[in-house]
Amino acid sequence: xxxxxxxxxxxxxxxxxxxxxxxxxxxxxxxxxxxxxxxxxxxxxxxxxxxxxxxxxxxxxxxxxxxxxxxxxxxxxxxxxxxxxxxxxxxxxxxxxxxxxxxxxxxxxxxxxxxxxxxxxxxxxxxxxxxxxxxxxxxxxxxxxxxxxxxxxxxxxxxxxxxxxxxxxxxxxxxxxxxxxxxxxxxxxxxxxxxxxxxxxxxxxxxxxxxxxxxxxxxxxxxxxxxxxxxxxxxxxxxxxxxxxxxxxxxxxxxxxxxxxxxxxxxxxxxxxxxxxxxxxxxxxxxxxxxxxxxxxxxxxxxxxxxxxxxxxxxxxxxxxxxxxx
Amino acid sequence: xxxxxxxxxxxxxxxxxxxxxxxxxxxxxxxxxxxxxxxxxxxxxxxxxxxxxxxxxxxxxxxxxxxxxxxxxxxxxxxxxxxxxxxxxxxxxxxxxxxxxxxxxxxxxxxxxxxxxxxxxxxxxxxxxxxxxxxxxxxxxxxxxxxxxxxxxxxxxxxxxxxxxxxxxxxxxxxxxxxxxxxxxxxxxxxxxxxxxxxxxxxxxxxxxxxxxxxxxxxxxxxxxxxxxxxxxxxxxxxxxxxxxxxxxxxxxxxxxxxxxxxxxxxxxxxxxxxxxxxxxxxxxxxxxxxxxxxxxxxxxxxxxxxxxxxxxxxxxxxxxxxxxx
DNA sequence: CTTCACTGTTGAAGCGCTCTAATCATTGTG
DNA sequence: CACAATGATTAGAGCGCTTCAACAGTGAAG
Numbered sequence: 001x002x003x004x005x006x007x008x009x010x011x012x013x014x015x016x017x018x019x020x021x022x023x024x025x026x027x028x029x030x031x032x033x034x035x036x037x038x039x040x041x042x043x044x045x046x047x048x049x050x051x052x053x054x055x056x057x058x059x060x061x062x063x064x065x066x067x068x069x070x071x072x073x074x075x076x077x078x079x080x081x082x083x084x085x086x087x088x089x090x091x092x093x094x095x096x097x098x099x100x101x102x103x104x105x106x107x108x109x110x111x112x113x114x115x116x117x118x119x120x121x122x123x124x125x126x127x128x129x130x131x132x133x134x135x136x137x138x139x140x141x142x143x144x145x146x147x148x149x150x151x152x153x154x155x156x157x158x159x160x161x162x163x164x165x166x167x168x169x170x171x172x173x174x175x176x177x178x179x180x181x182x183x184x185x186x187x188x189x190x191x192x193x194x195x196x197x198x199x200x201x202x203x204x205x206x207x208x209x210x211x212x213x214x215x216x217x218x219x220x221x222x223x224x225x226x227x228x229x230x231x232x233x234x235x236x237x238x239x240x241x242x243x244x245x246x247x248x249x250x251x252x253x254x255x256x257x258x259x260x261x262x263x264x265x266x267x268x269x270x271x272x273x274x275x276x277x278x279x280x281x282x283x284x285x286x287x288x289x290x291x292x293x294x295x296x297x298x299x300x301x302x303x304x305x306x307x308x309x310x311x312x313x314x315x316x317x318x319x320x321x322x323x324x325x326x
Numbered sequence: 327x328x329x330x331x332x333x334x335x336x337x338x339x340x341x342x343x344x345x346x347x348x349x350x351x352x353x354x355x356x357x358x359x360x361x362x363x364x365x366x367x368x369x370x371x372x373x374x375x376x377x378x379x380x381x382x383x384x385x386x387x388x389x390x391x392x393x394x395x396x397x398x399x400x401x402x403x404x405x406x407x408x409x410x411x412x413x414x415x416x417x418x419x420x421x422x423x424x425x426x427x428x429x430x431x432x433x434x435x436x437x438x439x440x441x442x443x444x445x446x447x448x449x450x451x452x453x454x455x456x457x458x459x460x461x462x463x464x465x466x467x468x469x470x471x472x473x474x475x476x477x478x479x480x481x482x483x484x485x486x487x488x489x490x491x492x493x494x495x496x497x498x499x500x501x502x503x504x505x506x507x508x509x510x511x512x513x514x515x516x517x518x519x520x521x522x523x524x525x526x527x528x529x530x531x532x533x534x535x536x537x538x539x540x541x542x543x544x545x546x547x548x549x550x551x552x553x554x555x556x557x558x559x560x561x562x563x564x565x566x567x568x569x570x571x572x573x574x575x576x577x578x579x580x581x582x583x584x585x586x587x588x589x590x591x592x593x594x595x596x597x598x599x600x601x602x603x604x605x606x607x608x609x610x611x612x613x614x615x616x617x618x619x620x621x622x623x624x625x626x627x628x629x630x631x632x633x634x635x636x637x638x639x640x641x642x643x644x645x646x647x648x649x650x651x652x
Numbered sequence: 653c654t655t656c657a658c659t660g661t662t663g664a665a666g667c668g669c670t671c672t673a674a675t676c677a678t679t680g681t682g
Numbered sequence: 683c684a685c686a687a688t689g690a691t692t693a694g695a696g697c698g699c700t701t702c703a704a705c706a707g708t709g710a711a712g
Contacts (some may be wrong), residue, residue, distance in 0.1 A: 339662055346700090
């Protein structure tokens with residue numbers, strides 16, 4: 001920076017101001033500084049800048065599982081929003097391990113990021129709240145009520161009722177649900193299913209599974225083995241729906257002619273033509289954007305009371321749902 | 327840090343040494359420092375540490391496209407290796423934009439990371455080489471020969487010959503290839519296909535596409551429309567294979583009974599039971615690990631001559647390949 | 653005893669920036 | 683023409699750590 005100052009014939013302080021676009025720098029000096037910096041190939045050292053200014057204009061995003069096609073949409077939204085606010089994004093993954101998840105949060109805190117977005121995740125709420133004391137934090141796609149942090153979630157209950165209403169409107173009466181058990185959002189989806197079925201006076205049929213392909217396979221096999229005349233299956237998420245799809249295929253139950261199938265999350269796999277799974281879009285892009293703007297409120301306007309935002313999902317109808325056979 | 331020093335009854339310098347596990351700290355002092363740090367909940371400021379020590383023990387990983395299921399495997403490998411070397415990983419995405427890709431690299435340089443791993447990517451080799459002058463860099467899964475950086479790639483030529491040999495061994499003679507055009511690795515896969523076909527005296531049938539689902543759809547339609555008696559299709563990657571699968575399905579050409587289909591990359595989608603696509607595993611975990619250790623060689627042992635490592639792929643046979651119909 | 657070689661510890665000088673308060677230059681005002 | 687007001691610039695302290703050279707303290711060797 002001294003070199004740039006010398007070359008531009010100004011002081012180091014002015015170089016600092018000019019480079020950050022201060023309006024109290026004369027146009028002539030600004031041009032001289034910019035030219036000198038360019039000629040010297042000067043790039044400011046962020047560590048020094050962060051240290052001196054005590055802020056990084058950086059937001060840390062922790063992706064729970066890189067292999068899960070659900071999360072990239074959130075990252076996209078965050079990326080777009082962050083750019084608008086003049087911040088930058090730094091990412092890390094929890095690599096599906098609560099240990100690594102906490103390590104990622106702590107690393108961001110040590111790096112002095114201005115805020116942290118945590119997606120999904122399995123770390124204990126105690127550990128997360130502890131971290132939230134050290135940095136503005138928002139948890140996305142995991143219902144985690146806390147007075148210390150904000151949350152953004154899709155309305156899983158509503159999304160679930162939309163699925164069931166769709167199936168009922170098609171004429172289905174025997175609809176089974178494969179629940180994700182205790183996984184994030186699963187209880188809400190289960191509740192939506194149960195309430196809607198009850199409201200329509202229909203009998204419920206729930207299999208407890210998980211949000212994985214194999215659990216979908218197992219649950220589908222149990223449903224077939226039960227002998228009950230199910231005409232539609234509402235899987236807790238897309239991945240388990242794919243497991244179901246495979247079982248139905250192997251058992252020669254045509255989808256959707258004999259059995260309709262619905263997933264949840266509207267992941268890229270569901271959108272593949274060859275799969276064409278009816279699913280629920282959680283507005284991930286919007287969730288990501290919302291997370292950033294809520295974080296900025298805390299960072300720049302010092303908000304401290306916690307906010308829980310809910311986003312409205314939409315049903316994406318594809319080829320796996322149709323009226324039941326006569 | 328001063329607080330910790332005071333509480334432990336030592337100097338700040340010794341706190342620094344103790345916290346970093348120096349062996350020239352008396353056990354008693356070390357315990358005192360650790361206890362004091364713990365009681366005070368002290369966490370060192372990384373910006374300050376990086377600034378003072380001029381190293382970050384951090385490696386930056388740039389994922390070309392978060393939506394592409396190919397990349398997480400590399401990240402996993404890098405994550406594992408980085409831990410073994412006592413470094414930490416920081417990630418960013420190129421969000422499929424050459425602009426953002428360069429921005430991500432520059433951000434890492436500004437943050438003074440010790441090394442950068444670039445996966446895939448579309449930035450110009452000139453821009454990448456320019457960045458490689460500022461920080462040790464390695465490019466993974468993109469053939470980019472340069473004396474300024476290292477590369478790790480899967481042997482696409484070999485993988486491609488393995489696919490063709492597999493199909494020929496099954497009895498296929500009329501094998502079409504859908505090329506990824508100029509995409510990373512595509513020319514090598516094309517060459518492997520052409521050479522192997524030629525070596526066996528078989529006629530080649532190449533459709534130029536891209537590494538996307540829609541391009542697979544278009545190419546498959548062209549193949550069917552050509553009227554040539556193709557019994558096997560080797561798609562350039564899994565995604566385009568899925569497009570092919572859908573077209574074959576719609577045209578009632580049973581896979582693999584009538585037509586065999588092979589992809590490339592062995593992504594998680596190929597592994598889904600319902601898809602079960604025969605594909606080529608690029609040893610992504612190994613590529614990620616290798617990238618880190620090559621980077622460490624540059625960082626810690628000052629290696630400057632460039633290294634190009636090639637990893638041997640393996641064929642993963644699943645349900646989409648079988649002997650051709652009689 | 654003195655000397656020497658360690659081991660353990662510390663004071664102080666930076667690392668490369670930002671930011672406050674002070675200074676300098678210029679213009680407008682009475 | 684002095685003076686205030688405004689705008690542009692700068693000196694220098696400081697951010698929280700590392701690191702180097704210097705310094706005690708200790709026990710072995712002479």
